[in-house]
Amino acid sequence: MDNALVASHAHTHEEEHEHVALPQHCHHFETEQQQREAGTFGMWLFLLTEIMFFGGLFFAYLLYRNWYHDAFVAASNQLSIKLGAINTAVLIGSGYFMALGVWAAEVRKKGLLVLFLVITTVLGFVFLGIKYVEYHEKWEKHHIPGEHFDVSEFVNPQAYGLKETPLAPDMAQKTQVFFSLYFAMTGMHALHMIIGIGLLFWLIWRANRGEFSSGYVAPIENFGLYWHFVDIVWIFLFPLLYLINRHPGS
Amino acid sequence: MSGTTSTIVNLPDQRTATMPKRDYLNNEHGLLSWLFTGDHKRIAILYLISITFFFFLGGIFAGLIRLELLTPQPDLVASDTYNKLFSLHGIIMIFLFLVPSVPATLGNFLIPIMIGAKDLAFPKINLLSWYLFMTGGVLTLTALVTGGVDTGWTFTTPLSTHYLNTNVVTAATGIFIAGFASIFTGLNFIVTIHRMRAPGMTWFRMPLFVWANYAASILMVLGTPVLAISLVLVALERTLGLGVFDPTKGGDPLLFQHLFWFYSHPAVYIMILPGMGVISEVISTFSRKRIFGYTAVAFSSVAIALFGFFVWEHHMFIMGVSNYSALVFSLLTMLVAVPSAIKIFNWAFTLQKGSITFETPMLYAFAFIGLFTIGGMTGVFLGALGMDIHLTETYFIVAHFHYVMVGGMLMAFLGGIHFWWPKMFGRMYPESLSKLSAVTSFIGFNLTFMPQFVLGYLGMPRRYHAYPPEFQVLNVLSTAGATVLGVGFLLPVLYLGWSLKYGAIAGNNPWQATGLEWQIQSPPLTENFTEIPIVTQDAYDYEWLANKTEHEVTTVG
Amino acid sequence: MSEYHDAANVTNPEHAEHHIVTPMTYTIIFATLLTLTAVTVGAAFVDLGIMNPVIALAIASVKGVVVILFFMHVMYQSKLIKMTVGAGFFTFLVLLTMTLSDYISRAWGLW
Amino acid sequence: MHISPVLWQFLVKWLHASALFPSEASTIAPYTDALYFFLLLITLIGVVLVGALVFGFSIRYRAARNPVATQVEGSTLLEATWTIIPLALFLVTFVWGALLYFRIYTPPTNSMNIYIVGKQWMWKAEHPGGQHEINALHVPIGRPVQLTMISQDVFHSFSIPDFRVKREVIPGRYSTVWFEATDAGTYHIFCTQYCGTAHSAMIGDIVAMSPEDYESWTKQSTSGMSLAQNGERLFASMGCNSCHSGNAAARGPNLAGVYGSKLQLANGSQVLVNDAYLRDAILNPSQHVTAGYAPIMPTYQGQVSEDGLIDLVEYIKTLDNNYRVQQTLTTSQSDKVAPTTPGMVKP
Numbered sequence A: 001m002d003n004a005l006v007a008s009h010a011h012t013h014e015e016e017h018e019h020v021a022l023p024q025h026c027h028h029f030e031t032e033q034q035q036r037e038a039g040t041f042g043m044w045l046f047l048l049t050e051i052m053f054f055g056g057l058f059f060a061y062l063l064y065r066n067w068y069h070d071a072f073v074a075a076s077n078q079l080s081i082k083l084g085a086i087n088t089a090v091l092i093g094s095g096y097f098m099a100l101g102v103w104a105a106e107v108r109k110k111g112l113l114v115l116f117l118v119i120t121t122v123l124g125f126v127f128l129g130i131k132y133v134e135y136h137e138k139w140e141k142h143h144i145p146g147e148h149f150d151v152s153e154f155v156n157p158q159a160y161g162l163k164e165t166p167l168a169p170d171m172a173q174k175t176q177v178f179f180s181l182y183f184a185m186t187g188m189h190a191l192h193m194i195i196g197i198g199l200l201f202w203l204i205w206r207a208n209r210g211e212f213s214s215g216y217v218a219p220i221e222n223f224g225l226y227w228h229f230v231d232i233v234w235i236f237l238f239p240l241l242y243l244i245n246r247h248p249g250s
Numbered sequence B: 001m002s003g004t005t006s007t008i009v010n011l012p013d014q015r016t017a018t019m020p021k022r023d024y025l026n027n028e029h030g031l032l033s034w035l036f037t038g039d040h041k042r043i044a045i046l047y048l049i050s051i052t053f054f055f056f057l058g059g060i061f062a063g064l065i066r067l068e069l070l071t072p073q074p075d076l077v078a079s080d081t082y083n084k085l086f087s088l089h090g091i092i093m094i095f096l097f098l099v100p101s102v103p104a105t106l107g108n109f110l111i112p113i114m115i116g117a118k119d120l121a122f123p124k125i126n127l128l129s130w131y132l133f134m135t136g137g138v139l140t141l142t143a144l145v146t147g148g149v150d151t152g153w154t155f156t157t158p159l160s161t162h163y164l165n166t167n168v169v170t171a172a173t174g175i176f177i178a179g180f181a182s183i184f185t186g187l188n189f190i191v192t193i194h195r196m197r198a199p200g201m202t203w204f205r206m207p208l209f210v211w212a213n214y215a216a217s218i219l220m221v222l223g224t225p226v227l228a229i230s231l232v233l234v235a236l237e238r239t240l241g242l243g244v245f246d247p248t249k250g251g252d253p254l255l256f257q258h259l260f261w262f263y264s265h266p267a268v269y270i271m272i273l274p275g276m277g278v279i280s281e282v283i284s285t286f287s288r289k290r291i292f293g294y295t296a297v298a299f300s301s302v303a304i305a306l307f308g309f310f311v312w313e314h315h316m317f318i319m320g321v322s323n324y325s326a327l328v329f330s331l332l333t334m335l336v337a338v339p340s341a342i343k344i345f346n347w348a349f350t351l352q353k354g355s356i357t358f359e360t361p362m363l364y365a366f367a368f369i370g371l372f373t374i375g376g377m378t379g380v381f382l383g384a385l386g387m388d389i390h391l392t393e394t395y396f397i398v399a400h401f402h403y404v405m406v407g408g409m410l411m412a413f414l415g416g417i418h419f420w421w422p423k424m425f426g427r428m429y430p431e432s433l434s435k436l437s438a439v440t441s442f443i444g445f446n447l448t449f450m451p452q453f454v455l456g457y458l459g460m461p462r463r464y465h466a467y468p469p470e471f472q473v474l475n476v477l478s479t480a481g482a483t484v485l486g487v488g489f490l491l492p493v494l495y496l497g498w499s500l501k502y503g504a505i506a507g508n509n510p511w512q513a514t515g516l517e518w519q520i521q522s523p524p525l526t527e528n529f530t531e532i533p534i535v536t537q538d539a540y541d542y543e544w545l546a547n548k549t550e551h552e553v554t555t556v557g
Numbered sequence C: 001m002s003e004y005h006d007a008a009n010v011t012n013p014e015h016a017e018h019h020i021v022t023p024m025t026y027t028i029i030f031a032t033l034l035t036l037t038a039v040t041v042g043a044a045f046v047d048l049g050i051m052n053p054v055i056a057l058a059i060a061s062v063k064g065v066v067v068i069l070f071f072m073h074v075m076y077q078s079k080l081i082k083m084t085v086g087a088g089f090f091t092f093l094v095l096l097t098m099t100l101s102d103y104i105s106r107a108w109g110l111w
Numbered sequence D: 001m002h003i004s005p006v007l008w009q010f011l012v013k014w015l016h017a018s019a020l021f022p023s024e025a026s027t028i029a030p031y032t033d034a035l036y037f038f039l040l041l042i043t044l045i046g047v048v049l050v051g052a053l054v055f056g057f058s059i060r061y062r063a064a065r066n067p068v069a070t071q072v073e074g075s076t077l078l079e080a081t082w083t084i085i086p087l088a089l090f091l092v093t094f095v096w097g098a099l100l101y102f103r104i105y106t107p108p109t110n111s112m113n114i115y116i117v118g119k120q121w122m123w124k125a126e127h128p129g130g131q132h133e134i135n136a137l138h139v140p141i142g143r144p145v146q147l148t149m150i151s152q153d154v155f156h157s158f159s160i161p162d163f164r165v166k167r168e169v170i171p172g173r174y175s176t177v178w179f180e181a182t183d184a185g186t187y188h189i190f191c192t193q194y195c196g197t198a199h200s201a202m203i204g205d206i207v208a209m210s211p212e213d214y215e216s217w218t219k220q221s222t223s224g225m226s227l228a229q230n231g232e233r234l235f236a237s238m239g240c241n242s243c244h245s246g247n248a249a250a251r252g253p254n255l256a257g258v259y260g261s262k263l264q265l266a267n268g269s270q271v272l273v274n275d276a277y278l279r280d281a282i283l284n285p286s287q288h289v290t291a292g293y294a295p296i297m298p299t300y301q302g303q304v305s306e307d308g309l310i311d312l313v314e315y316i317k318t319l320d321n322n323y324r325v326q327q328t329l330t331t332s333q334s335d336k337v338a339p340t341t342p343g344m345v346k347p
């Protein structure tokens, strides 16, 4: 064998890794440090794609918000700020427990880990539940874009007991753009939540078997990154969709 | 190396030569061992088979297109069918063939070996990527057999959202999923290149092939999701009646194009950069010389990737974008063309003072240099605002992008396949036949697409099923060329398949090349290296190689 | 804090840098985020003219950054990760500004 | 030995039918061709240069002649050379291309205006005099012609290769292009933007004729009503005149002479009133409310076709006093609210 080419200290894994040879260690990695860093880095790269994915939607929002500001204000005022705020808190809470879960895994507390993951999941469901209530309301009010979209509430708010300033019919039509974006953005976000909850179930099951309480925290940590990212998207969606212009008057 | 031989092909004595007993191909047996493999080399082979299939499918559509255009009248197929033909030709060739071509096959196979790693960072994700690709491919095929899709590969709204009743959603879903395959490949490469280099393998010791794929990976990771979201919105607009791009609802159809080209311009560099990487390896090997201006070539890849994100609007110059921003984008387009020129000249000067031999991969590399220069320069025509007005949406564009994609990337891909064939399968391809096919496809190619430049300047619009009779002569030439070209592309499949069993045994390093991949057995072991190498030499260090071969015969296994 | 500093150094056999963020930190961050949410809701009801969206976005950005730095541990990560995160937002910014260059200047007229 | 008749036919056809360049039939064409030849030239130089290097080195340094390669690291000087020279050439190209672009997309002020409506899959041309054409366009030579174009459905693209002009025809928004034909003759119009099934059938002829011929053509083919006259009828029948009567107390602003002026909007900005603005003011009135008026104008979105809009726009463009408006008001008054005060007629 070519000596110039081969590490003199080349370690084959079984012999040299006296410290730990976790079962999860993959053999194509030199060390676990390397494996773990690669995992985190890979996860972050994946999150970059998510940034760009939502980025397209955020740009569309930015554009139309400037074009059709009045329609966006009126349509946004149809959203329940209370539900939105509650949902923000719920999601932040869920993120908080996810973070605690990572900590629990790091300090190898199996019981706590499972508990925290379960709370995270429950809060995720609460979020989706509230979202469902909101969607349902839009459905009843015919605010879902498409054939049945109805602008009468914006043209003639008084008839619906609203204190809003009425919109001219042409501007009222543009509320449909707002709701299109609203459903696209929150829908994509909810889809990410649903995928996340699916993964959470799997992680809880594995955590319960003690897989993550012996020093192998990468899956928990990386899932945590995903979950927090979904949080961040919402952190931006909330002000953009719910809080455009809430003060009475203009 | 005595250096007196006129060829550097260095085959082992054929009477005693043997294939290694154990390698990645015979390590495990059975279909399942392939379908569940985590080995980057096997996944590369899976990809190779799949994209070859899609290439020929796309090629058959191309053949039908050319056949229809033989006469000015719309006589072979109905216009709807014609529209489906070029749409599927474009979709299949781009998303299912060219984007994954070099990265997912050669890149998958070689990048870990070139940097001295045992596998990509995430083997399972690598396998997942192939499954996603296949799912995307199958969905596209579904769209094809259940009635086709006729949006063109650009899915322009509002045409795609409101005016067509073909399988737009199925095809878009297919591309969406195949897009994630591409994202995962890129992600895997970036992590691997950052995190898994062997000791001593510094950034500036990496082969340029790795640099080029690294740059392309960045584009895949950051660009593809924007395509994904724009396709999602198109699908939602079709199915649920959302109004983000719909002008009758107040949306801006140009926004779709902004998002689409934000991906699809960088995508053209996803398509060309890995091919440029191949060319660097081939040119260096067959001139037995370090690449001239290694750092310049390495950085120009990164520069192309970076600037590639700033020029997309040049696909929309006459579409109704602001003329001021058209100015900005035109200027940036001129800037992005420079790094490509740098590469071309560096390759040319690599030949200087070399000791050049002309094996098949080298012929393909020469074809690349010539054709890409023409294709790239005509890109500059299109980037010049006033010129683009006349040329856009004509056959001039069709010729431009076939010159860069077929003349550039496809030639590079074929060159790379020939170059690394002995490494992948341990056997040589037949040299004279392959030279013949390289020359055939070069001639056929020029005959096919050179007349299209003229056609384009004469004004023949693209995506035309019938055309005024005065354009016929040039179209006949083009169709004739396509037939030659088809033969040129069909031959390699035949003789490469043949060589799998009957080719001469290649040995570890038939080209006497310097890359780490050539220092291990061919075909490699599943784990690539029995022991992780320590790298002490730069890339393309032929003195190191000469000294090394003087001292010992390299065998691994 | 050091109590949780993974004394056995098991999660990270070769490098000891891996930082375990304590529940205390998490809780502080959690409280900050909730406060900021309340602030942003409150600010929405005050008429600040053009500053309204600016403030809302500024607060959202602060929240986002806090989440990235602490919940997502970027604060304690290598330079590579920090640059990766930066690259993502940079590309998003490119998408934003370069596309806007079209939309903003369309209104300038002449053509 | 003789050439086969098929081949001979082919050669003859080749020589006669496929000129390598389209005819230069507009004032723009020579400018475009000039840039084209410049670009061809640098391409040729580039390709020859690269070819010479590759082939030259290949011959000089082939292994048979040069068995041992000499390793060379690189050269900053050379790198700089082939960065700067192409960059300089590309920048020249950019400037040249930009100048040409402005030339092609900046119509002269004295150009005559023709409206084009694109729809799947035909072109409708509407001359101000009321001549309508389908898949054909008659224009005089020696006179700048501006096309104001819009699509009823998807993107199309109006291309006249012999004039070297082309412009996207966009749904929901006017785009313009101009040319001045120089040679009488018939040239192709192509739709160059893929627009669905019969995209390749969306073609037509542009007939450039001498001013006299054009004159007589206009006379022959008029349908009796000019666009503005059509517009006037619409203006009355759709009730525009009830608000835009020009009376001091009218609910809507006076439209006479508004075209080409600068309007002060309620939100403080100023706009130039052009065709696009007029169209938008009818469809999306609340998006740019004129200062001093309430946003009461209803939207006519979906109630008036693109052709109708063109008629209205053309009418408003030609409106230089309110005499006709008042006339129509009295004739179609019965079902309309009468203006409250008998107004004074503005100049």
Ligand code: HEA
Residues within 6 Å of the ligand: B154, B268, B269, B271, B272, B314, B315, B316, B317, B333, B334, B336, B337, B338, B340, B341, B344, B345, B372, B373, B374, B375, B376, B377, B378, B379, B380, B382, B383, B384, B388, B391, B392, B393, B397, B400, B401, B404, B405, B408, B409, D042, D043, D045, D046, D047, D049, D050, D085, D086, D089
């Ligand atoms: C592999 C794919 C690929 C590559 C690499 C490129 C490379 C380039 N492309 Fe191309 N392009 C496409 C694929 C590609 N393109 C496709 C698919 C389309 C059509 C999409 C559709 O509408 O369907 C398209 C369309 C397209 C357009 C849009 C036209 C239109 O719609 O109106 C433009 C406009 O600027 C353009 C420009 C360029 C430029 C400037 C480059 C540059 O990067 C080229 C740089 C290279 C060189 C410049 C050559 C090397 C230079 C030298 C050797 C120097 C020579 C020496 C001297 C000058 C002395 N391309």
Ligand code: HEA
Residues within 6 Å of the ligand: B055, B056, B058, B059, B060, B062, B063, B064, B065, B066, B086, B087, B089, B090, B091, B093, B094, B097, B098, B151, B152, B153, B154, B398, B402, B405, B406, B410, B448, B461, B462, B463, B464, B465, B482, B483, B485, B486, B487, B489, B490
């Ligand atoms: C990787 C990308 C790629 C590749 C490799 C090709 C390869 C070819 N393309 Fe394609 N092409 C595109 C990408 C590509 N194309 C794109 C993106 C479009 C735009 C689509 C759109 O408008 O939306 C396009 C459009 C396009 C058009 C314009 C259609 C139109 O606008 O109306 C034409 C016309 O000549 C054409 C021809 C060809 C030919 C002759 C080949 C040849 O190189 C193919 C050669 C290969 C074979 C022929 C198959 C192998 C051989 C056999 C199986 C033997 C038997 C076959 C015969 C003898 C014919 N292509």
Ligand code: CUA
Residues within 6 Å of the ligand: D118, D119, D120, D121, D155, D156, D157, D191, D192, D193, D194, D195, D196, D199, D200, D202
């Ligand atoms: Cu209209 Cu193509």
Ligand SMILES: [Cu+2]
Residues within 6 Å of the ligand: B264, B265, B268, B311, B312, B314, B315
């Ligand atoms: Cu491009």
